[in-house]
Amino acid sequence: MKRWDPYSAACPTRLLLDRIADKWTVLVLGLLSDGPVRFNQLRRRIEGISQKMLSQTLKSMERDGLVSKKVFPTVPVTVEYALTPLGRTLTKTISELERWAEAHMDEVLKSQKRYDVRSGSKV
Amino acid sequence: MKRWDPYSAACPTRLLLDRIADKWTVLVLGLLSDGPVRFNQLRRRIEGISQKMLSQTLKSMERDGLVSKKVFPTVPVTVEYALTPLGRTLTKTISELERWAEAHMDEVLKSQKRYDVRSGSKV
């Protein structure tokens, strides 16, 4: 077993953490966890993502082995993205993160409000 | 129970996910999980972080209620950062993410290599 130290700058684990913690990656994983989805379907369901970002996100997820891409030779072409087994192991962890966010959203918002009032009152 | 939809652009959960998934936030959480740490100690232990980024990260974590800050009126001043109870609940989820990254690092690296060879050979 090799041990990586995420606190050192060049650590691959740190890079990987960065990648999987990415905004769009998390959302794509969530959508794909229900089964294969096509490019433009993803695009429509993730509000605010640009074609460029989606394309870029999917490409690096494919490179990392998290998703697989299947091309159907229809006209025009149809492309389906699906989670790989590896990707599926990740969604479990990610969805916990999402649950945490949902569960503690109110508490965080309250804290922010308190903080802003305190800072603002100094003016 | 309110339900947020992280796929809509204005969703606070999505913003929160973004924040906690942040590169530096993850690392700071990891270090603080062992107990309170001072500003420059954090700085030294997180290779590659700038003073600006650390300060910024800690500030927003404090605003979110994840860390608390204690100032000791020594000369010069001493500042200790610690996890709040809320912050502590988050570290559990985060450390799972770190474990995932460590556990699957090799597999991801292999996948990347395969991908790069295939793409490169087209040239």
Place this chain on the structure above:
DNA sequence: CAGTATCCTTTATGATACTG
């Protein structure tokens, strides 16, 4: 449909200098 290529704007981050 599912992208890629380009240009251009915005945001993030780093380096440096300064302060209580």
Place this chain on the structure above:
DNA sequence: CAGTATCATAAAGGATACTG
């Protein structure tokens, strides 16, 4: 020590136009 302020630059992201 623990920051903040400022400036400069790099990186991320969006809009648009084009292609198999």
